[in-house]
Amino acid sequence: MSECIFCRIAGGDIDAVVVGEGDEWVAFRDLDPQSPSHVLVIPRRHVGGLDALTDAALGGALLSACREVARREGLDGGYRVVTNVGRDGGQSVAHLHFHVMGGRPFAWPPG
Ligand code: 5GP
Ligand code: ZN
Numbered sequence: 001m002s003e004c005i006f007c008r009i010a011g012g013d014i015d016a017v018v019v020g021e022g023d024e025w026v027a028f029r030d031l032d033p034q035s036p037s038h039v040l041v042i043p044r045r046h047v048g049g050l051d052a053l054t055d056a057a058l059g060g061a062l063l064s065a066c067r068e069v070a071r072r073e074g075l076d077g078g079y080r081v082v083t084n085v086g087r088d089g090g091q092s093v094a095h096l097h098f099h100v101m102g103g104r105p106f107a108w109p110p111g
Contacts, residue, residue: 002046006095010044020072024058025065027100036103037073041065047096050085066100075102082110 008014009028016028019039030038041062047053063081070079079102084091 004046004095006040006042006093006097007046010042020065020069022061022065024061027065027069030099035101035106037075037079037101039069039073039100041069041098041100043096048094049091049096050083053096062096062098066098069100070102073100073102075100078102080106 002008002011002013005014009016010026016031018026018028020027024045025041025043027039027041030040043058043062047055047058053059066081070081073079079100082099082101083097084099
């Protein structure tokens with residue numbers, strides 16, 4: 001069994017609140033939401049992070065999925081899409097994921 005927690009979520013071995021899925025991606029609610037709507041969009045297959053992403057078509061599918069999730073979540077006032085990369089970026093799970101966050105205003109620059 002994979003030791004990657006997001007591979008296990010994608011495979012259905014660990015429960016998550018799934019809000020959407022496609023052939024190449026799964027979207028589920030973050031366990032520790034930082035905004036009223038906080039969804040993670042991940043590729044079904046393991047990619048360690050943005051630096052490990054070599055398939056441009058997959059990248060496009062994931063970004064389209066983020067937009068679809070925001071629409072379904074009703075984030076008409078706007079939203080933020082974030083992917084943290086590596087130590088300085090604050091990445092804590094080594095499986096590529098895009099945070100789709102909304103339901104409140106966000107500050108810029110981020111902390
Ligand atoms: P990162 O810090 O890598 O950018 O984001 C990882 C995110 O995954 C965090 O926001 C964290 O709350 C979320 N997370 C970690 N483990 C789980 C889990 O088992 N289930 C869900 N739904 N989210 C998780
Ligand atoms: Zn993985």
